[in-house]
Amino acid sequence: MAASETILSVKDLRVRFRTLDGVVEAVKGINIHVNAGETVAVVGESGSGKSQTMMAAMSLLASNGEATGVVDYRGRNLLTLSKSELNQVRGRKISMIFQEPMTSLDPLYSIGNQLIEPIRRHRGLGAAQAREEALKLLRLVHIPDPERRMKSYPHELSGGQRQRVMIAMALANDPDILIADEPTTALDVTIQAQILMLLAELQRKLGMAIVFITHDLGIVRRFADRVYVMRYGEVVEEGEAEAIFVNPQHAYTKMLLAAEPTGTKAPPLPNAPVLLEGRNVEVTFKIGGGFLAGEPLILRAVDHISIRLQRNQTIGIVGESGSGKSTLGRALLRLLPSDGLIRFGDRDISAADRQAMRPLRRELQLVFQDPFGSLSPRMTIGQVITEGLLVHEPTLSGRQRDLRAVEALREVGLDPNARNRYPHEFSGGQRQRIAIARAMILKPKVVVLDEPTSALDRSVQKQIVELLRKLQADHELSYLFISHDLAVVRAMADYIIVMKQGKIVEEGPTETIFSNPQATYTQTLMAAAIDVTRFRLSA
Amino acid sequence: MLRYVFRRLLTAIPTLFVIVTMAFFLIRLAPGGPFNQERGLSPEIKANLEAQFGLNDPLWLQYVHYLGNLLRGNFGPSYNMPDFTVGELFREGLPISVQLGASALILALLLGSVLGTVAALNQNKLADYSVIALATAGSTIPTFVIAPVIQLLFGLTWKLLPIGGWGDGALINKIGPVLTLALPQIAIVARLMRGSMIESLRSHHIRTARALGLSDWSVVVKHALRGAILPIVSFTGPAAAALLTGSIIVETIFSIPGIGRHFVVAALNRDYTLVMGTVVVIALFTIIFNLIVDVMYAVIDPRVRYD
Numbered sequence: 001m002a003a004s005e006t007i008l009s010v011k012d013l014r015v016r017f018r019t020l021d022g023v024v025e026a027v028k029g030i031n032i033h034v035n036a037g038e039t040v041a042v043v044g045e046s047g048s049g050k051s052q053t054m055m056a057a058m059s060l061l062a063s064n065g066e067a068t069g070v071v072d073y074r075g076r077n078l079l080t081l082s083k084s085e086l087n088q089v090r091g092r093k094i095s096m097i098f099q100e101p102m103t104s105l106d107p108l109y110s111i112g113n114q115l116i117e118p119i120r121r122h123r124g125l126g127a128a129q130a131r132e133e134a135l136k137l138l139r140l141v142h143i144p145d146p147e148r149r150m151k152s153y154p155h156e157l158s159g160g161q162r163q164r165v166m167i168a169m170a171l172a173n174d175p176d177i178l179i180a181d182e183p184t185t186a187l188d189v190t191i192q193a194q195i196l197m198l199l200a201e202l203q204r205k206l207g208m209a210i211v212f213i214t215h216d217l218g219i220v221r222r223f224a225d226r227v228y229v230m231r232y233g234e235v236v237e238e239g240e241a242e243a244i245f246v247n248p249q250h251a252y253t254k255m256l257l258a259a260e261p262t263g264t265k266a267p268p269l270p271n272a273p274v275l276l277e278g279r280n281v282e283v284t285f286k287i288g289g290g291f292l293a294g295e296p297l298i299l300r301a302v303d304h305i306s307i308r309l310q311r312n313q314t315i316g317i318v319g320e321s322g323s324g325k326s327t328l329g330r331a332l333l334r335l336l337p338s339d340g341l342i343r344f345g346d347r348d349i350s351a352a353d354r355q356a357m358r359p360l361r362r363e364l365q366l367v368f369q370d371p372f373g374s375l376s377p378r379m380t381i382g383q384v385i386t387e388g389l390l391v392h393e394p395t396l397s398g399r400q401r402d403l404r405a406v407e408a409l410r411e412v413g414l415d416p417n418a419r420n421r422y423p424h425e426f427s428g429g430q431r432q433r434i435a436i437a438r439a440m441i442l443k444p445k446v447v448v449l450d451e452p453t454s455a456l457d458r459s460v461q462k463q464i465v466e467l468l469r470k471l472q473a474d475h476e477l478s479y480l481f482i483s484h485d486l487a488v489v490r491a492m493a494d495y496i497i498v499m500k501q502g503k504i505v506e507e508g509p510t511e512t513i514f515s516n517p518q519a520t521y522t523q524t525l526m527a528a529a530i531d532v533t534r535f536r537l538s539a
Numbered sequence: 540m541l542r543y544v545f546r547r548l549l550t551a552i553p554t555l556f557v558i559v560t561m562a563f564f565l566i567r568l569a570p571g572g573p574f575n576q577e578r579g580l581s582p583e584i585k586a587n588l589e590a591q592f593g594l595n596d597p598l599w600l601q602y603v604h605y606l607g608n609l610l611r612g613n614f615g616p617s618y619n620m621p622d623f624t625v626g627e628l629f630r631e632g633l634p635i636s637v638q639l640g641a642s643a644l645i646l647a648l649l650l651g652s653v654l655g656t657v658a659a660l661n662q663n664k665l666a667d668y669s670v671i672a673l674a675t676a677g678s679t680i681p682t683f684v685i686a687p688v689i690q691l692l693f694g695l696t697w698k699l700l701p702i703g704g705w706g707d708g709a710l711i712n713k714i715g716p717v718l719t720l721a722l723p724q725i726a727i728v729a730r731l732m733r734g735s736m737i738e739s740l741r742s743h744h745i746r747t748a749r750a751l752g753l754s755d756w757s758v759v760v761k762h763a764l765r766g767a768i769l770p771i772v773s774f775t776g777p778a779a780a781a782l783l784t785g786s787i788i789v790e791t792i793f794s795i796p797g798i799g800r801h802f803v804v805a806a807l808n809r810d811y812t813l814v815m816g817t818v819v820v821i822a823l824f825t826i827i828f829n830l831i832v833d834v835m836y837a838v839i840d841p842r843v844r845y846d
Contacts (some may be wrong), residue, residue: 060746063662083755091752098750103743107842108765118751169751273697 007176007209009033015049015056015071015233016123021045026052028233029069034177035210041212041224041241043256044429049233050213054179058096059086074176081164081167092122095170099182105154111138111165115172122173137168140205141198164198171202172174178203181213188484193528196223207342215457217256221245229253259459261491265314265469267509268494272310273345275478276332276364276446280304280340283324283331283502300329302338303502308362309446314479315473316493316510318486318525324502329448333364333481341539344446362392364441369451371431375423380491382419385409385438392442408433408441412467421518429460433467440471448480453488465491484524490514540837543845544830551826552775555819559609562818566811573618573809592618605815614819619805625816629798633820636785636797642717642764642780644775647724652771654725655732656764662737670729678728687720703794716793720786724778731770739767742761754776769839776832780824784817 001414015027029048034040044050056067057078071078081089098104106114107493115134119125125133131150138146141164154162163183170178180199184192200223201468203210220227220241229237229252237250248254283302301324309315317325331338334349334357341351344360352360366375375384385408386401396404406416412433423431432452439447449468453461465488471477483489489496490510497507498519506519517523549602572594574585589595593604606607614625658670686753694702706712711839739745740763748758798817805813 058750060749062741087752087754089752090750096750098743098745098747104747106744106748106762108840109762110841116763117753117757121757155842166747175589268700311583 003294004036004038006033007036007074009072010053010057011072013053013056013067014069014288015052015061015065015067018064025096026233027056032228032235032473034211036176037207037209039203039210039212039223040232041214041220041227043214043217043220043227044230045215048230050230051181054096054181054211058090058094066473069444087308091118092173093175094177094179095175095181096181097163097170097183099164099185100359101159101166101186104166105162107154110150110154111154115169118169119172132173133172137172140171140202141168147404159187160194165197167198171206175208177209177211179211179213185245189319190524229256255459259462261462261488262467263491264510265492265494268310269311272312274308274310275345276309277343278305278307278332278340278514280306281328281331281342282339283327283336300397300502302331305504307497310471311478312476313495314493315483316489317480317482317499318484318489318496319499320484323499325375325499326450329450329480329482333366333448335362350381362388362442365442365447367435367439367447367449367452369454373437374435375431377423380420380422383432384423385434385441388438388442404441408437411471412437412442428456432456436467446478448482450482454483454485461488468492482510498525540845544834547830555822558822559815559819562815563605566814567598569809571809583674612620616687617810617813618785619808619810625812628801628813629816629820632796632798632801635795637783638708638793639713639716639720639797640711640782640785643720643724644779646717646721647728648771648775651725651728652732654729656736658729658733659736660759668734670710674726674729682719682723682786682788683792685722685801686789689715689718703792703796716789716795719789720782724782727769727774731774732767735767735770736763739763742766765839769836772832772835772839776828777825779828784821784824786790
C-alpha cells in the first residue's frame, strides 16, 4: 500500500484564530500526506490541533479562523479554490464524518431527503434515481428496513444508526478520501466496535483512503497504516503504525502509550461495615399522560436492584447509555424518588425527605461527569468548594473556611492560589480536580462518581484515577464508580455490577467478571471494549 | 394533531372564564362608575341610568347576568356611547384594526427576517452593523414620534400620503399607519432572526451540509433558515394578538376608526361592558394565535409531536 500515489498533501499548514485574547495559533506549520487507499491516523489529545488541521483542509474553520500553507489535492490547492470549485471537491472527492452523530444531521429533514440532496447535487441524477442510490447506500451501511428509514427523522434513530447514515452520506459520491473525526467517541462501546467494523468493511469494498482523527490509540493500532502524533499544533512523531507502537521515539508518544490506567484494587475486609445499602430499589418515570392525554407510559429506569457498599469499597457500575446506572446512583443518594429500601449506616433513609437528608448530604457526596457544566461559572473556585461548608459547618469563620479550601485544593493536587480564580480559567482535568475538592472538603464517607473521567483525555484520566485512589486510601472512602469505560473501572473497582435496561445482568468481584464473564451481554461488552483496547494494554 | 387542537380549544374555555371573571371584578374595584364622570348628571338621572343598566343589583347578580349575556354572544350596551352596543362597536372597528395589524405583521415578518438573515451572514461586517443600528433605532423611537414624522414628511411636505383618516379603506390611507405599526416590529424580528440565524449557522448539521459540498443557497435557506425561524414563530403569536387588536396611538394620530382606542378610553370612563368586551377579544386572539404557533411548531419541527 505504501507504493501508491499521494493524493492529499498538507504542506506547512498554519491555522490561526482571532480571539478576544489575541491571535491563537492552533496549527503551527505541519506536513501530512495521504496516499490512495491507505488509512492514516492523526492522534492527539484535546487542543492538539488534530481536528482543526482537517477542518482547515475542508474550509470548515469557524469564521474567526484562517489557514495558510498548501492543502494539495491531486494538484489543486484547496485553500485557494473558489467556493464553487471547492464544493466540487467537498462531499464528492473528500468527505467527512464527525464526532457528534446526534447533532450532525439536520433535525428538520428526513433521512431520505438529506441523503438524496448531495447525490443529486454532485451527480445530477433525477429524483427517482437518486432515491434508488440512497436506498443502496442505506443497505451498504447495514441500516435495517431502509425503505422505512428513508422517511424517518434523525431523532427517531439511535446514535449508532445516525453515524451509519452520516457514513452513507459521506460515501454517496464515491470519495477518494473519507475523513473521520472521532467517529466513535460519542458512542457506546458495543456500537463503537460495530461502526469501526463497518468502516473497515467499506474501505475494503470501495478502496477509499481513510483519515482517522482520534485520541483512541486502540483504533489507531488496529486500523491505521501510518500515524501522525500531534501536540500543541505540531506533529511530534510520524511513521508506520507498528513502528510507533513498538518503538515510540518522542517522549509524548511514550507517555500516551503508557496512559492506560493500570493496577487493581483489593477488596475491603469481609467484616468492613456496610455504609450504603439498597434493597429492591426501583425508579420509574412517567412519560406523557395528563388531561385528555390518556394513560401515561411507565418507564422503569431502575428495576429492583440491590446493592451493598462497604467501607473502603469501590463498586463499579457498568453499562451503556440508558442502562439506568446514573439513575441508580442518584436514587441511592435520595436525589430521585424511588421505591424499595435504602439504608445509610444503620439509618433507613428510604422515606427521608429533603429536609431530613440535608445533614446526611455531607457524608454522601456526588461528582459529575461534566467538569465544564457542573461548576458555576460566576463563582470563584474558593466559593465553589467552600459552599458546602456554609451549610454543613455554619460555625466556621471565613478564615477557617479559607484554610479548609487551601487544604482541599492541596489534597487534589492544585495550587491553593486557584481559589481566587474562576472555572473557565482551568482545563477539563483541573476542573474535575476542583469538583473532587468540592466533595472532599466536607470529609464524606460515600462518594458517587458519575463518569468522572469520561470527558477527559487518556493521560488526564490516569491522573484522576490515581488521585481518587489516593484519596480513598487516605480517608477510607467508599466509592460508587459509574462508568462505561471498562479499562478505568477495572483499575478502580473491586466489585462490579453490570447493568442493562435497568436490571443487573451480572455482578461479582472485578477480576472474576473480567476473566470469566457469564452473561452474554457482559461478554459482548468485554469483547467490544477489549477488542479496541487490547493493544493499549499490551503496549 | 386534530385531537391536540381540540384539547387545546377545550382548555381555552376555563381559561377564558377565569380571565372574564378576574376582569369583571377588577374593573369594579376601580373607584367611580360609568355615570359619575364630569358630566354633571343630576343624582336622579344618574340613579335612573344605573337602574336601567342593572348597576344597582348586587355584584354577583350583575356577574351572572353578564356571563349569561356573554354566552349568548351579547356583550351588552356601551355605557358611554349609548347609541351603540359593544358588539356593534367591534363589528365596525375590529376589521379595520385587523387589516392594519395584519399588514404590519406580514411586512415586519418578511422584512425583519430578510434583514436579520443578511446581518447574520455578514456578522461583524458593515451590513450587520447597519441592521443592528436600524433595529436599535426602530425599537427605541416611540410610535408617537414616528407617526407625526411620517405625517409631516409624506403628508405635508411631499404630499404623497393623506395626513390621516381611513378613507373607507383606500390603500393610500393605510400606508402611514401600517409603516408606523410595522417599524418597531421589524426591528424586533430582525434582531431575533439575526441571533437565531447566527446560532443556527454554527450548528453541527450546517457543518455537515458544508462538508457535503452543498450550495450556499441550500446551506443557508434550506438548512439554516428553517431551524432559525422557530423563535420568530413563537414571537409571532403574542405579536399578532397585540397588533391585530389595534393601537390607540396609531389610531388616534391617524384618525383611524379601529378598536385600539376603545381599550384606554373605556377603562378611563369605567365603561364596564366595553372594557369587558376588549378583554374578551384580546384573550381570544391571544389563545388562538398561541395555538396556531404551537401547531406551526409541529409543522416545522418533526421532533415536536403532541399526540
